[in-house]
Amino acid sequence: MSGEVLLAAQGVAKHFGGVKALQDVSLTIRRGEVYGLIGPNGAGKTTFFNCMTGLYVADGGSFQFDGARLAAHAPEQVARCGIARTFQNIRLFGNMTALENVMIGRHVRTRAGVFGAMLQTRATRDEEAAIRQRAIELLHYVRIEERADDLAKNLSYGDQRRLEIARALATEPKLLCLDEPAAGMNATETAELRELIDGIRKDGTTILLIEHDVKLVMGLCDRVAVLDYGKLIIEDVPAVVQKDQRVIEAYLGA
Amino acid sequence: MNNWLSPRSFVGILLITAALVALPFILGMGGGQAWVRIVNFAILYVFLALGLNIVVGFAGLLDLGYIAFYAVGAYTWALLASPHFGLHFPVWVILPIGAVLACFFGVILGSPTLKLRGDYLAIVTLGFGEIVRIFLNNLNAPVNITNGPQGITLIDPVSIGGFRFSGTSEILGLTLTGPQKYYFLLVALAILVIIINLRLQHSRIGRAWQAIREDEIAAKAVGINTRNIKLLAFAMGASFGGIAGGIFSAMQGFVSPESFSLIESIMVLAMVVLGGMGHIPGVILGAVLLSVLPEALRYGVGPIQMALFGKMLIDPESLRMLVFGLALVLVMRFKPAGIWPSPERKRELTEKSGVKA
Numbered sequence: 001m002s003g004e005v006l007l008a009a010q011g012v013a014k015h016f017g018g019v020k021a022l023q024d025v026s027l028t029i030r031r032g033e034v035y036g037l038i039g040p041n042g043a044g045k046t047t048f049f050n051c052m053t054g055l056y057v058a059d060g061g062s063f064q065f066d067g068a069r070l071a072a073h074a075p076e077q078v079a080r081c082g083i084a085r086t087f088q089n090i091r092l093f094g095n096m097t098a099l100e101n102v103m104i105g106r107h108v109r110t111r112a113g114v115f116g117a118m119l120q121t122r123a124t125r126d127e128e129a130a131i132r133q134r135a136i137e138l139l140h141y142v143r144i145e146e147r148a149d150d151l152a153k154n155l156s157y158g159d160q161r162r163l164e165i166a167r168a169l170a171t172e173p174k175l176l177c178l179d180e181p182a183a184g185m186n187a188t189e190t191a192e193l194r195e196l197i198d199g200i201r202k203d204g205t206t207i208l209l210i211e212h213d214v215k216l217v218m219g220l221c222d223r224v225a226v227l228d229y230g231k232l233i234i235e236d237v238p239a240v241v242q243k244d245q246r247v248i249e250a251y252l253g254a
Numbered sequence: 255m256n257n258w259l260s261p262r263s264f265v266g267i268l269l270i271t272a273a274l275v276a277l278p279f280i281l282g283m284g285g286g287q288a289w290v291r292i293v294n295f296a297i298l299y300v301f302l303a304l305g306l307n308i309v310v311g312f313a314g315l316l317d318l319g320y321i322a323f324y325a326v327g328a329y330t331w332a333l334l335a336s337p338h339f340g341l342h343f344p345v346w347v348i349l350p351i352g353a354v355l356a357c358f359f360g361v362i363l364g365s366p367t368l369k370l371r372g373d374y375l376a377i378v379t380l381g382f383g384e385i386v387r388i389f390l391n392n393l394n395a396p397v398n399i400t401n402g403p404q405g406i407t408l409i410d411p412v413s414i415g416g417f418r419f420s421g422t423s424e425i426l427g428l429t430l431t432g433p434q435k436y437y438f439l440l441v442a443l444a445i446l447v448i449i450i451n452l453r454l455q456h457s458r459i460g461r462a463w464q465a466i467r468e469d470e471i472a473a474k475a476v477g478i479n480t481r482n483i484k485l486l487a488f489a490m491g492a493s494f495g496g497i498a499g500g501i502f503s504a505m506q507g508f509v510s511p512e513s514f515s516l517i518e519s520i521m522v523l524a525m526v527v528l529g530g531m532g533h534i535p536g537v538i539l540g541a542v543l544l545s546v547l548p549e550a551l552r553y554g555v556g557p558i559q560m561a562l563f564g565k566m567l568i569d570p571e572s573l574r575m576l577v578f579g580l581a582l583v584l585v586m587r588f589k590p591a592g593i594w595p596s597p598e599r600k601r602e603l604t605e606k607s608g609v610k611a
Contacts, residue, residue, distance in 0.1 A: 053475060079477030087475075093468035096461075104465045108477030110458055114486065117457030118450050124457070131458070171477055 005064075006031040006206050007052075007083075007175055012061035014044075014051055014230075021047040022230045025061070029175065034197065034207045036221035036238075038214065040250060043227040045210045046088055049179055053085050054078040066174060079108050084173035086164040088180045088210075094153035098144060098163050101152050102135035105170025138166040142196060158189045165196065169205070176200060177208040182216055194220055214251075218242060226250065274441055278434040290433040294505065296545040297440040298498050303525040303541035304451050304534065305494025310523065311532035312460060313487035314467025316376040318519050319363065319383025323492040325390060325514035326359050327352040327499025329400060332509045335410035338401060345412050349500050356496025357489045359386075364488035368481055371470075383519050390511040405510025412439065412504045420507070436505055443501070447494065451534050454490070463487050464532075528585055530592030539594050548578050 007029040014022040022044045029035045037045050051058040054075040063070040071077045084105075093101050110131060116124035139145040142162040147155055152163060161181055168176055178197070182190045190213065197220060201207055211217045217224060218238040225235040228250040234241055241247055281289040302324060309317045330352035334343045343351075363382045367375050394402030411420035411432075419439060420432045454460045462483045465473040474480055503509050521544060529540020551574040559566055559573075568576075585593060 055471065055475070075471075075474035076477045076479045079475060085475055087472070091469050091472035091475075093465050093472065095468055096464055100461060100464075104461050104473075104478070105476050107458060107462055107465075112458045114454070114457075114459055114490065117453050117459055120453060128457070167476060 004031045005029070006066060007208075008064040009048075009052065010061050010064070012048065012051055012063070013059045014047055014056060015059055020230050022051065022058070025227070025230075025232045027225050027232060027235050029206060029208060030223075031174075031206055032201070032204070033222040034201050034209060034220055036217040036224040037208060037210045037227065038212070038217055038224060039227035043250075044230040045227055046179060047230075048227065049085065049177060049208075049210060052078070053083060053177065076108070079171055079173075082172070082174035083177060084168035084171045084175070085177040086161070086168055086179055086181060088183065090157075090160050090164055092152040092160060092164060092167070095151060097149050098139060098152055098155060098159075099132070099135055099148040101163055102138050102166050102170050103131050105138075105167040106131045106134060108171050135166075135170060138169055139163075141169070141199075142166045158185060158192075161185070161193070162196070165200075169200070173205060175206045175208060177210075179210045180212060181209070182211060182213045190216060278437040282431060282434060287431050287433045290431070290437055292546060292549045294433055294436050294440055296542045297437075297444050298502055298505075299522065299525060299541040299545040300444055300538050301447055301494055301498035301501075302522045303529065303537045304447055305491045305498070306522050307451070307491075307526050307532065307534070307537045308454070308463070308494070309487050309491040310526050311537065312455065312463040312467065313484060314464075315367075315484065315487065316372060317379045317488075317491070318376045318516070318523065319379035319381070319386070320491070320495060320522055321514045321516075321519040322363070322383045322386035323356040323359060323495030324499040324502065324518070325386055325511075326356045326492075327496030328503040328509045328513070329390060329406075329499075330355050330496070331500040331503035332406040332409050333399070335504070336406055337408050338406050342410055345414060345504075349497055352496040352500040353493040354496075356492040356499070360488040360490075360492025361485050363492075364485045368484055380516065380519075383514075383516060387511050387514050387516075390514070400511075403511060405508060405512075407508050409503055409507045409509065411507065412436070412501065419504070436501075440501070443497075447497075448534065448538070455534065459483070459486065467532075524582065528582065528592055530595040533592070533594060533596035536592050536594035536596070540592065543593070547581065548574060551577055 005028050009025060009027050012022055012025045013020075025044075025048060037048065039045050047056065050056040052063055052070070054071065054073055054077070057073040065081055065083065068081070070081065093104060096104075110127050112124045112127050136145065136148065139148050142165055144155070144159050144162050144166070147159055152160065155163060165176075165178070165181070181197075182193055185193060194216060197207060197209070209217065209221060221238055223236065224238050224241045226233050226241060226244075226247050228246075233246045233250065234244050236244075277293065278290050281293060302320070305323070306317060306320045309315050309320070331348050333339055334341050334348045334351065363379065367378050370378060390400045391403055393400040400406070411418055413419065419435045422429060422431050423435070424430070462473070462478045465476070465478055466480055466483060470480055502513075525540040525544045526537050527540075528544065529538065530536025552570065555573045555577065556566065556570040559568070559570070589595075
């Protein structure tokens, strides 16, 4: 199952004015694995994420995904290709219900247009029913089905994280990118999240995990990459990364 | 969606139908048609407010130049069905042309503003609305297209298969005046427009509009092509404006640029906001109230002053707008989400705490 390269980043660079946020970052994510990306605050983890998902345009380098080059600066096309993401500071559609949030995730895999909606053609109605059905299943999957009709912004913090994951899964991603999903969670919530991520991996979705919680990353990931000051310092299995001198220095300060 | 055939909703629909059918006859009983005309305009404003609601209420794009699309529709009808160019096309040719042309203008307005939001978007759309009006005012030289500030007169009324909607005629033993006939045409169209709006709101496209309103970056990240979906909102909103404009033109028999001033855009926006942004029944209520209230005050403030003070203290015309303005302020103070907000929005405003931990 694993082994084949799903995503390859080559020499990715990004700077903001004089600040070099990313320098020559190359890494590969294999199909079926959970890949951890860690590093101290400001190391460039989220910047890397944003370059990959098209929110930023990288100043150098490229991304190969599933055998094709990812288009720069086109987040909607990146999503279409099969990369879904969550945000570090949760970004839900707050004034819409949890169910509607997940239904929007189906947008990219469905096609009904204005005229279909106006005429309520059979195809449109069937598609709409399928969207709703799938959204309910996904709410079930992340275990917040009883909050389906609540506004997203009225959900508890942990449920909002789960809802964001459900919305991302609705786009049928090949690669699910989670940006600090455990941030602000207590021990119980983190354990539940870990279970959820494990389940998603078992169901066949590759996961890229940005995380601060080193314990979570080491326990969950198949391979880990460490960024420090915008540079990749190591990419290996957790056991090796944990013992690496450069990593220890980066985290504890040299 | 709901159970249409349950006895209770059946009785409700029957009562509403009866009221809608009886209304023009009750209003016309005194012999005058002024109130029927006022109601007709209220329905036109319902079209406009529902169109603008797509742009402002669903997609969250503040548009202060919406009346320009109404103008495009009105002038399309005026030019294609009047002695001005000697053209007299039938309704099923002109209305679609008007809608498509307004749609086109919607895209023209939309494309340069794709990256703008909020205040900045409002300024650009405001400018667009004024440009259209000024063009209409000045396109009488060197080639006379719009007849400038004099406007276009003797515009054909709506006629379907030889049946004209102007003038009095007898149908099934009932004498119907022009405005009464237009009333029934407008009600039929209004029902169609409302159904289309409801369907759009609960569709894949409608959800995408709302996603853009809520968080554009998240919308992009889940794969919504925000550029196309925004343009679609402008285009759809504009086409409703275009259709309303065409009927306005036919009903009045006369159009001139002064009908399409900035204050009209603001009024339509006020209808949407005051009624309950994004909530279709609320927007309809807002449109009806804001179009009928000034007229009711026109007839009301004079007699009330006479009754209270025995003489006219304040000119009824200025008092009317004063009361109207005050009413707007009070509604916004006590009902910030609009008179009839969507159930979700209402819940949110009552639940002050927001997050349920």
